[in-house]
Amino acid sequence: MEKLKIAGGYPLNGSVSISGAKNSAVALIPATILAESTVTIEGLPDISDVHILKDLLEEIGGKAEFSEGEMVVDPSQMISMPLPNGKVKKLRASYYLMGAMLGRFKKAVIGLPGGCFLGPRPIDQHIKGFEALGAQVTNEQGAIYLRADELKGARIYLDVVSVGATINIMLAAVLAKGRTIIENAAKEPEIIDVATLLSSMGARIKGAGTDVIRIEGVERLHGCKHQIIPDRIEAGTYLTIGASMGKEVVIDNVIPLHLESLIAKLREMGLHIETSPDQILVVGGQKKLKAVDVKTLVYPGFPTDLQQPLTSLLTLAEGTSVVTDTIYSARFKHIDELRRMGAEIKVEGRSAIITGTNRLQGAKVKASDLRAGAALVTAGLMAEGITEVTGLEHIDRGYSNLEEKLTGLGATIWREKLTEQEIEQLQNS
Numbered sequence: 001m002e003k004l005k006i007a008g009g010y011p012l013n014g015s016v017s018i019s020g021a022k023n024s025a026v027a028l029i030p031a032t033i034l035a036e037s038t039v040t041i042e043g044l045p046d047i048s049d050v051h052i053l054k055d056l057l058e059e060i061g062g063k064a065e066f067s068e069g070e071m072v073v074d075p076s077q078m079i080s081m082p083l084p085n086g087k088v089k090k091l092r093a094s095y096y097l098m099g100a101m102l103g104r105f106k107k108a109v110i111g112l113p114g115g116c117f118l119g120p121r122p123i124d125q126h127i128k129g130f131e132a133l134g135a136q137v138t139n140e141q142g143a144i145y146l147r148a149d150e151l152k153g154a155r156i157y158l159d160v161v162s163v164g165a166t167i168n169i170m171l172a173a174v175l176a177k178g179r180t181i182i183e184n185a186a187k188e189p190e191i192i193d194v195a196t197l198l199s200s201m202g203a204r205i206k207g208a209g210t211d212v213i214r215i216e217g218v219e220r221l222h223g224c225k226h227q228i229i230p231d232r233i234e235a236g237t238y239l240t241i242g243a244s245m246g247k248e249v250v251i252d253n254v255i256p257l258h259l260e261s262l263i264a265k266l267r268e269m270g271l272h273i274e275t276s277p278d279q280i281l282v283v284g285g286q287k288k289l290k291a292v293d294v295k296t297l298v299y300p301g302f303p304t305d306l307q308q309p310l311t312s313l314l315t316l317a318e319g320t321s322v323v324t325d326t327i328y329s330a331r332f333k334h335i336d337e338l339r340r341m342g343a344e345i346k347v348e349g350r351s352a353i354i355t356g357t358n359r360l361q362g363a364k365v366k367a368s369d370l371r372a373g374a375a376l377v378t379a380g381l382m383a384e385g386i387t388e389v390t391g392l393e394h395i396d397r398g399y400s401n402l403e404e405k406l407t408g409l410g411a412t413i414w415r416e417k418l419t420e421q422e423i424e425q426l427q428n429s
C-alpha cells in the first residue's frame with residue numbers, strides 16, 4: 001500500500017496532456033465482446049479500471065493486448081463464462097458486461113458492480129431495459145442472471161436519466177431483432193463515443209447525444225479501429241488545479257465544449273480562461289476568487305464527478321459557496337478530510353456550504369472514493385506544508401500518470417510505501 005505526499009503552496013505552470021476518457025474506456029472495452037473480429041481502441045488511459053476490464057475479457061476467453069494506450073481485442077473465442085464474483089466487484093462499469101454478453105450470447109451471469117460508494121446506485125433501469133428487449137433477469141445472491149431465447153427491439157422510456165442504463169441498453173440492442181428506441185436517454189459525450197465505436201463495428205444507431213436514441217438491430221458486428229475521446233473529468237480536475245495554483249496552465253488534448261459548465265463557473269469566480277479547439281488556458285493567482293453556487297445535473301449541466309474537486313477550490317473563494325449534488329445522495333465524504341486541512345464547510349442534506357478561508361494546511365487525509373481523492377490532491381497542492389493522501393486505489397481507478405502530470409506542471413508530489421504501522425492504523429480507521 002502506498003500514499004501520496006504533496007508539498008503544497010507552490011505555483012504551477014506549463015501544460016498537461018489529457019488521457020482518454022475513463023467513462024468511455026470502461027464501456028468501449030466491453031463493447032468489443034459484440035464483434036466477430038479484432039477491435040483496436042486507441043488512446044486508452046493507463047488506469048486500474050482498464051486493466052481489470054482487460055483481465056475480465058481474458059477470463060471469458062478473449063485475447064487482449066494493451067500497450068501504450070492501445071488495446072487490441074480478439075473476441076472470436078469468447079464464451080459466456082459466469083462472472084458472479086471476483087474482479088467484477090472492483091469497478092462500477094463491470095455492469096456493461098451484462099449488456100454486451102446478453103447481446104452476443106443471449107445469456108450472462110455478472111456479479112453486482114462495485115465502484116465508488118456515493119449513496120445507493122441501483123441498476124433497475126438497466127434491468128428494465130434488458131427485460132423490455134425480452135430477457136429474463138433474476139438477482140441470485142448478489143449476481144444478476146440474464147437469459148433470452150431471442151432479443152427483440154422495444155421502446156424503452158428511462159424513468160431516471162442514466163448514463164449506465166443508456167449505454168447498457170445500446171449494447172444489448174445492437175444485435176436484437178428490429179428497432180429499439182431509448183427515450184429520456186442520457187446525453188453525455190461518452191454515450192456518443194460508444195455509439196461511434198458500435199457504428200464502426202456495423203451497428204445502426206441514430207440520436208446518440210440526444211434524449212432519443214434509435215437503434216436498428218443488425219445480424220452481426222465486425223472489428224474496427226477506434227480513437228477514444230479525451231477525459232473531460234480528468235481535464236476538469238486539472239483545470240480546477242490550474243485555477244487554484246496555476247500562473248498559466250494549459251490543458252491540452254481536450255474538447256472545451258465538453259467542459260462548458262465548469263468553464264462558465266470558473267469565469268463566474270473571476271478566473272481568466274481562453275479556449276482553442278483542443279486546449280484550455282487558465283490563468284490563476286491574479287486576484288481573490290469569488291464564491292459561487294453550483295448544482296450538479298445531468299449533461300450538459302455541471303458534472304457530479306467535478307463537484308468534489310471544485311469544492312476544494314471554493315475553500316479559497318471570498319464569501320460563502322453552496323454546492324448541491326442532485327445526482328447522488330452521499331457524495332460528500334471528502335468534506336471531513338478537507339475540514340482536517342482547515343476548510344470551513346458544513347453539509348446540510350445534499351448541499352455543502354463552504355466559507356472561504358485564506359489558506360489550507362497540509363494534513364494526513366484519506367480518499368474514500370475516486371473524486372474525493374482528486375479533491376484531496378487539489379487541496380494538498382493548495383495547502384501550506386505537507387499533505388499525505390491514502391486510499392490511492394480509488395485515485396488509480398481514474399487518473400493516468402497523476403504524479404508525472406503534476407510534476408510536469410512544477411508540483412512536488414511523490415508516492416511512498418506505507419509503513420506496517422500506517423497500514424494497521426488505516427485498517428482500524
Ligand SMILES: CC(=O)N[C@H]1[C@@H](OP(=O)(O)OP(=O)(O)OC[C@H]2O[C@@H](n3ccc(=O)[nH]c3=O)[C@H](O)[C@@H]2O)O[C@H](CO)[C@@H](O)[C@@H]1O
Binds near residue numbers: 092120126162
Ligand atoms: C462508469 C461510469 O460511466 N460512471 C459514471 C456514470 O455512473 P452511472 O452510470 O452509475 O450513473 P447513472 O447516470 O446511471 O446514475 C445517475 C443517477 O441515476 C440513478 N440510477 C441509475 C441507474 C438506475 O438504474 N437507477 C437509478 O436510480 C443513480 O442512483 C444516480 O442517482 O454516470 C455518473 C453520473 O454522471 C457518473 O458519476 C459516473 O462517473
Ligand SMILES: C=C(OP(=O)(O)O)C(=O)O
Binds near residue numbers: 022092116
Ligand atoms: C463515480 C465515478 O466512477 P464510477 O461510476 O466508475 O464509480 C467517477 O468517475 O467519478
